[in-house]
Amino acid sequence: LAQRIDRSLITRSVTIELINTGSELLLGRVLNTHQQWICRQLADRGHVVQRQVTVPDTAIDISQAVREALSRAEGVITTGGLGPTSDDLTRLEIARLLGRPLREDAAVLDQIQSFFTRRNRSMPASTALQAMVPEGAIVLPNTCGTAPGLLLELDPNTFQSDNRPAWLVMLPGPPRELQPLFTTQFLPWLLARYPETQRPAACTLRSVGIGESQVEQLIASPLTPLVNTGLEIGYCARPGEVDVRLIARGPGADRVVARAEAIVRDLIGDHIYGQDDDELDTVVMRLLRNRRHTLAVAESCTGGLLAHRLTNIPGASTVFAGGFVTYGNQAKQDCLGVQPETLAAHGAVSEATAREMARGARDRLRTDYSLAITGIAGPDGGSPDKPVGTAFVAIAGPDQVLVLRLFNPLERLSFKQVVCQQALQLLRRTLLVNSPSAPSSLQFCQDLNR
Amino acid sequence: LAQRIDRSLITRSVTIELINTGSELLLGRVLNTHQQWICRQLADRGHVVQRQVTVPDTAIDISQAVREALSRAEGVITTGGLGPTSDDLTRLEIARLLGRPLREDAAVLDQIQSFFTRRNRSMPASTALQAMVPEGAIVLPNTCGTAPGLLLELDPNTFQSDNRPAWLVMLPGPPRELQPLFTTQFLPWLLARYPETQRPAACTLRSVGIGESQVEQLIASPLTPLVNTGLEIGYCARPGEVDVRLIARGPGADRVVARAEAIVRDLIGDHIYGQDDDELDTVVMRLLRNRRHTLAVAESCTGGLLAHRLTNIPGASTVFAGGFVTYGNQAKQDCLGVQPETLAAHGAVSEATAREMARGARDRLRTDYSLAITGIAGPDGGSPDKPVGTAFVAIAGPDQVLVLRLFNPLERLSFKQVVCQQALQLLRRTLLVNSPSAPSSLQFCQDLNR
Numbered sequence: 086l087a088q089r090i091d092r093s094l095i096t097r098s099v100t101i102e103l104i105n106t107g108s109e110l111l112l113g114r115v116l117n118t119h120q121q122w123i124c125r126q127l128a129d130r131g132h133v134v135q136r137q138v139t140v141p142d143t144a145i146d147i148s149q150a151v152r153e154a155l156s157r158a159e160g161v162i163t164t165g166g167l168g169p170t171s172d173d174l175t176r177l178e179i180a181r182l183l184g185r186p187l188r189e190d191a192a193v194l195d196q197i198q199s200f201f202t203r204r205n206r207s208m209p210a211s212t213a214l215q216a217m218v219p220e221g222a223i224v225l226p227n228t229c230g231t232a233p234g235l236l237l238e239l240d241p242n243t244f245q246s247d248n249r250p251a252w253l254v255m256l257p258g259p260p261r262e263l264q265p266l267f268t269t270q271f272l273p274w275l276l277a278r279y280p281e282t283q284r285p286a287a288c289t290l291r292s293v294g295i296g297e298s299q300v301e302q303l304i305a306s307p308l309t310p311l312v313n314t315g316l317e318i319g320y321c322a323r324p325g326e327v328d329v330r331l332i333a334r335g336p337g338a339d340r341v342v343a344r345a346e347a348i349v350r351d352l353i354g355d356h357i358y359g360q361d362d363d364e365l366d367t368v369v370m371r372l373l374r375n376r377r378h379t380l381a382v383a384e385s386c387t388g389g390l391l392a393h394r395l396t397n398i399p400g401a402s403t404v405f406a407g408g409f410v411t412y413g414n415q416a417k418q419d420c421l422g423v424q425p426e427t428l429a430a431h432g433a434v435s436e437a438t439a440r441e442m443a444r445g446a447r448d449r450l451r452t453d454y455s456l457a458i459t460g461i462a463g464p465d466g467g468s469p470d471k472p473v474g475t476a477f478v479a480i481a482g483p484d485q486v487l488v489l490r491l492f493n494p495l496e497r498l499s500f501k502q503v504v505c506q507q508a509l510q511l512l513r514r515t516l517l518v519n520s521p522s523a524p525s526s527l528q529f530c531q532d533l534n535r
Numbered sequence: 536l537a538q539r540i541d542r543s544l545i546t547r548s549v550t551i552e553l554i555n556t557g558s559e560l561l562l563g564r565v566l567n568t569h570q571q572w573i574c575r576q577l578a579d580r581g582h583v584v585q586r587q588v589t590v591p592d593t594a595i596d597i598s599q600a601v602r603e604a605l606s607r608a609e610g611v612i613t614t615g616g617l618g619p620t621s622d623d624l625t626r627l628e629i630a631r632l633l634g635r636p637l638r639e640d641a642a643v644l645d646q647i648q649s650f651f652t653r654r655n656r657s658m659p660a661s662t663a664l665q666a667m668v669p670e671g672a673i674v675l676p677n678t679c680g681t682a683p684g685l686l687l688e689l690d691p692n693t694f695q696s697d698n699r700p701a702w703l704v705m706l707p708g709p710p711r712e713l714q715p716l717f718t719t720q721f722l723p724w725l726l727a728r729y730p731e732t733q734r735p736a737a738c739t740l741r742s743v744g745i746g747e748s749q750v751e752q753l754i755a756s757p758l759t760p761l762v763n764t765g766l767e768i769g770y771c772a773r774p775g776e777v778d779v780r781l782i783a784r785g786p787g788a789d790r791v792v793a794r795a796e797a798i799v800r801d802l803i804g805d806h807i808y809g810q811d812d813d814e815l816d817t818v819v820m821r822l823l824r825n826r827r828h829t830l831a832v833a834e835s836c837t838g839g840l841l842a843h844r845l846t847n848i849p850g851a852s853t854v855f856a857g858g859f860v861t862y863g864n865q866a867k868q869d870c871l872g873v874q875p876e877t878l879a880a881h882g883a884v885s886e887a888t889a890r891e892m893a894r895g896a897r898d899r900l901r902t903d904y905s906l907a908i909t910g911i912a913g914p915d916g917g918s919p920d921k922p923v924g925t926a927f928v929a930i931a932g933p934d935q936v937l938v939l940r941l942f943n944p945l946e947r948l949s950f951k952q953v954v955c956q957q958a959l960q961l962l963r964r965t966l967l968v969n970s971p972s973a974p975s976s977l978q979f980c981q982d983l984n985r
């Protein structure tokens with residue numbers, strides 16, 4: 086990906102490597118979500134994974150990868166292969182490689198049995214294999230499944246070329262088991278082992294409606310004095326968004342990052358919707374909830390994606406009344422009261438139709454605000470006037486309706502994603518400004534199209 | 536992942552390793568979608584990637600990973616690092632490692648210049664770097680961006696321990712550039728190099744509404760005679776779905792796979808909605824389009840996800856009229872005509888409400904069929920009678936309304952995904968049976984809950 090990230094971000098206090106086991110990953114049947122999730126969890130705490138490897142569920146590949154990783158890294162994390170079936174070999178192979186005999190652990194066996202008892206199911210005999218623990222391992226209990234995590238502290242010179250101690254942790258494959266186990270069991274151990282003083286000060290500012298190169302152009306020079314005192318800057322672009330990551334180390338690091346953050350907010354503050362783990366949809370919903378406002382949506386080209394995103398947020402129902410996916414012209418008339426004359430004169434993808442959709446959604450669901458989106462996702466349906474990628478976003482509030490024309494010539498799904506971001510950003514800006522005027526909306530429209 | 540895949544699937548005619556470069560991957564800011572996409576493309580043609588590695592954008596990590604991969608594999612694929620900025624080092628480092636001087640290629644420079652000219656933009660000076668080609672490389676033109684792919688055939692003993700020739704291909708990072716380049720430029724070269732006779736016969740049957748262990752229990756014994764003649768079986772479970780992959784090699788492989796497919800279809804045919812790259816939403820939409828039926832949806836707990844999925848399919852508008860996301864009770868009344876008495880007596884999550892939602896959506900959008908979903912996604916809102924995870928799916932057709940009660944105690948997003956799959960499967964079965972009767976619907980309900 087053509088994303089510029091300062092290489093010094095990769096400097097770290099401890100080298101960690103990640104090994105994902107699973108033939109299904111190499112057959113391309115499953116997306117490796119562990120890589121992003123684990124790397125992100127660690128990076129946010131100042132530990133950047135140095136290398137990630139995927140190997141099939143074969144004994145030789147697993148032990149070769151573990152041996153190589155231990156020769157380079159201080160810590161190794163493996164995922165998968167702790168299940169009860171014949172291709173779950175990680176536990177066995179690592180115990181063999183490290184010369185740690187496997188012994189049945191009575192407490193783990195007990196936990197597995199009670200896992201089945203609570204679910205009124207009998208325990209399959211093969212599951213007992215998951216109670217086998219390598220000698221000296223710390224057991225990380227799995228509250229959401231049967232296979233516990235297994236943490237091993239290794240003697241210096243197990244495979245390392247230099248004389249330093251190392252560790253290895255085996256985590257179960259299912260994300261619903263791995264994630265709580267990682268957060269509640271493994272992370273506290275890791276943070277205790279590597280004191281906080283080694284961790285850098287970091288802040289990620291998340292922006293929307295502005296391009297990566299434009300962000301860099303605006304902030305790079307003003308930040309140069311801080312970069313000269315050790316500030317590191319990283320950029321990361323995703324559909325419709327750019328993250329700016331600010332990092333500093335050593336004494337005074339917090340102050341350096343705080344000053345950098347103030348400078349960036351001063352320069353592109355209108356575009357910054359949150360920081361660290363904030364998501365735009367969550368931020369907008371929080372803004373609405375704090376003001377006790379309600380929201381309705383009317384979607385044509387985004388086809389329900391905006392409603393889907395808003396309803397992924399627990400507690401959405403206090404703000405989000407509902408939505409209309411008015412895909413056809415008839416639906417726009419029947420569900421939202423768009424006038425047939427408007428559709429005939431201006432077309433379904435037009436400022437006038439977007440305006441009537443927003444008004445219709447707000448009136449019918451009796452909400453404070455509404456967002457309406459109509460556009461041409463393609464591949465067909467474009468014209469010289471309105472090529473594929475054209476969209477209109479309208480927001481109806483207590484005072485007026487604001488409409489923007491957008492152009493995002495992207496493939497179908499990216500188009501839907503980017504238009505949703507732009508619609509949410511329009512709503513966020515409107516809520517903050519509270520009285521959108523024509524000039525600022527024009528400015529906003531240009532921003533979005535960069 | 537606790538997925539059983541026959542290890543013999545990993546047998547292959549050529550060893551290929553994949554190296555993804557990009558610090559943003561190891562910072563966890565970006566999901567590595569290249570791994571799944573490239574592995575799937577190759578596996579479907581009989582070439583299984585043997586190992587995948589992610590390294591940061593640092594010179595030493597890139598060249599170390601390439602050297603190691605070439606020592607094991609016959610072919611190495613790299614992604615990323617071909618851009619014009621200072622952290623794009625892949626081209627430079629690989630050229631250096633292999634002792635191939637970089638030379639400016641006039642044809643590539645010309646293509647890059649015309650890429651900008653067509654877009655009425657001036658070419659940034661730094662972009663010329665992308666016209667640098669290692670000596671002897673085959674240029675794979677990039678029609679969707681500026682950096683071409685670069686393919687190198689290597690002499691025996693470049694880094695390989697045995698005396699065999701090897702190759703290496705560098706692909707650009709952005710998926711919109713990589714994917715067409717891979718499909719139209721690289722894959723034809725690969726398939727020409729490794730003749731079709733080496734490829735196995737393969738078929739993946741995709742099922743829904745039945746658990747992985749149940750599939751295995753039903754098909755494993757009847758397939759044993761074919762397994763004894765060389766058939767390989769792999770299983771892969773995803774939310775609400777199980778794939779069964781059938782593979783055979785050598786003379787008569789096609790017949791073995793065809794016989795296995797017939798046996799599997801005979802045993803679990805009701806659950807098989809498609810094969811290979813078929814998706815359930817696409818299959819259902821095709822079924823509706825072929826019968827010239829139209830569809831509306833009414834969603835509560837799935838919050839627009841079903842409409843979003845249906846509208847991801849190009850040409851959806853000929854079938855899909857529209858949808859209602861009736862999140863609150865008032866919306867259910869106002870938009871769909873659900874009776875306040877029904878909501879008061881049975882609650883929003885009930886058979887009666889689902890039935891009225893489906894009728895309302897079908898009537899208001901004047902479609903042949905409608906699907907309605909109401910349920911409790913959690914984390915709050917459950918009760919002893921209707922715990923979190925409870926959902927009702929209703930389908931209204933020309934003749935009658937069919938309602939199912941479901942239970943999926945999953946986290947919020949998985950719950951939405953699985954309920955959508957179940958709703959689509961209900962519609963698929965109803966369309967195929969054409970006259971759903973009470974007993975078959977009961978049976979169906981049980982199937983879905985396994």
